[in-house]
Amino acid sequence: MTDSTQPRTRLMDAVERAGFYPDLVNQTLQQALGDVEPLEFLVNVDMHFDMEQMHRHITVLMVTDAWFVVAHLDGSADEDSDEASARIATEVVPLKRVRSVVLSTSHAKPEHGFHPDHVQEVELAVAWGQNMRIDVGPASCGDPNCDIEHGLTGNQFPEDLLIRVAEKASGAMAVQKALSFGQTLRTAWLKANA
Template sequence: MAPMGSTSHRAAAPVVPLPEDLTRAIERAGYYPALVADVVQAALGHEEVVSHLVHQETTFDHDVVRRHITVLALTETRLVIAHADDHADERTGHEEVATATTESVPLSAVRGVMLTHVVPKPQDYRPGSLGREITLTLGWGAVNRVDLLPATCSDPSCDADHGFEGTISSDDISLRISADAEGEAALEQALTFARELSASIGR
């Protein structure tokens, strides 16, 4: 029995509300904003957001439109990555479900921030404009993932053992942001986030 006046467990730190600009960005993306905001807030816990980036993308799966949203939230100690998308339920084959996944990466594990600037008509480039489109690639983790498959040859009648072939890939994420498709503000936000994340991992 715990002594009188003490508690048997320590109270959990309060969850910090998301910044208003991050909440607005999630709402503008329009992909189940209540769900996305909740999973991001749950992953952040009691840490405040220093900088963020919200990226929404639409893809086509045969004749079905699929939506995806990625939220990157930088705190003083972590990079929180949230990704949500929808797909057909494998159990029923037709009912649509949404999945939302979060990952927390210590800043010490972020290996690099790579920006690729796409500049149309480079002969007309205006100094300081940095182009109309970027691809932001983030890498983290010390262990690469190895995907192995049995090696094959072009002879369909061959039954020899050709060993294995595979690819080695690291944990990373790549986002394409275009001012023409998403607006000047989205591109500027992505550049700001990249600068602040780069500064955080360089300390």
């Protein structure tokens, strides 16, 4: 059974269920989308801890016929204070400006071929030229007995966005949603760049 509810309504409901400043996130999404309906969306929540604070993040990805929209909210709560703070940013990127969409999947039972129910993890990387990741490490000459300093070597990778959704952490439905979003984004991107 397919859901006949408008994509925008489903998006707002998903943000509400995520429960992380839903009013702020939904109001920001309304401003970013204007009157354009998303074809598909993905809501991803994660958190990490440092010595003093818990940091939560929500990332909402949306794709329309012509646009890729990213909204990201960082929130923190100081254990010594009742004050919470949040920062939200949105970026609206024309699909024609997106340089690559990489959809990686990990599979159980690979001998049975591609079956959506066997996808255990989805990784989506989208690059549009704004951010670069540089991996640097020690250079070597290949001789295992050499102890001369050879400097550093590295690689530069375009990486504006990387989202990973794993069944063990988020459940099978979240993985299927990420897979659906990645496939829809890739299809819209291919059409926009044909």
